[in-house]
Amino acid sequence: MSPAAVLVTAGGPLLTCVGAVRAAAPDGVRRSGLPGLDPGCLAVEQASGGRPEPLGDVFALGAVLAYASTGHTVPEQSELPPGLRRLIGSCLSSDPSARPRSAQELLRELVSPAAGRDLGGEAYPPAGTALDHAAVPLPGRVVAALAAQSAALLAAELPSAQQPFASPQKVH
Template identity: 55%
Template structure:
């Protein structure tokens, strides 16, 4: 079982102009995880860029998937990972983002061997809440937040899988059992077909934090660490009006952290103050390093035949018999 979370080699498979290096989502390290989109680490034709490349899961409308990816290009914030390149019209749906060594949240729990430490969960919650606040300020809803949509990198989390709910079904249609949607993170009003709204993201955030802290999106209250025992049940309220505001979530999770005052010359936020060295457990950091090394090794292996074709002095080793 690979500890890197990078998945298994996918040979020389092509998606658009990119050559797949490996698969990011490895089900062997995250059994039962619902992945809203297929994610791969891939290499550009010139070998200069490594990207995180996504394609829709079976049953997802490709046109809607691409529309949501296009919208994500305009998202702001340090902890979001929007699309930077889209498949051309008429091509198989895909979009690409810059690659950063990262583990999907379910894989991180598998690597760590259980629920993540309280410090990690606090930092994760504050970063995600701050990111969602920026999205909501742009009059957008994420509408696809779930454990698998969150990637953990050494310098902080990355929010991905934008619009998974909208891409999976038209507005007004029930979304129970739709491929790629995590039922445990889906707000009840959206599961019934309601339009995605900001307070639906608050529900999904509560479920995601519960998962990080317990391994379940809807644990018993006593299973939650003290810092989440009041917060998570309020986030998971069936009535959106009873859910907390994102600013209140940040305050509860980072009440001991003081962000830099305006005009101080520093743009530090509560999340940045929490995401210092040690925010991730050592096992997860080691897995990130392993993933980075594995991707680099695969890139070298992929580039060797191409280099040999253009440089006669480079010999490609032949397999021994």
């Protein structure tokens, strides 16, 4: 999972690709540097050739959440919104045992009333979701990437009766 695997729709974000790490290389083979794998979303144990495990998926989900809130998959702790620092930081831990135990546990923490509070107890506005239709401010870097992808899609040539297949266009 990486930011590139998230499809932003009118109904909210959808994950489109899970399991790329497993498909990219057999167990025991280093996965870092392989095409299609975002190094910032790859857990240390998987990058070094370890078997893909659910806690690696939690790491990747943490990297996607970090990207959505900062524009970076490997942000500095200070870049993260205060109410999400502890949660995203735990997902991105190099120690798998320090990560939330499952995506379900992570989801429970995200939707709990305490999710919008930092360790000092000061309240922050809760993160909006597709379920409550609240406005979600995205970092400029994320907005720029979405705009570039939208522009490339709009500029793509559609097949016509005379030319059934257009030349492939690379989307950045």
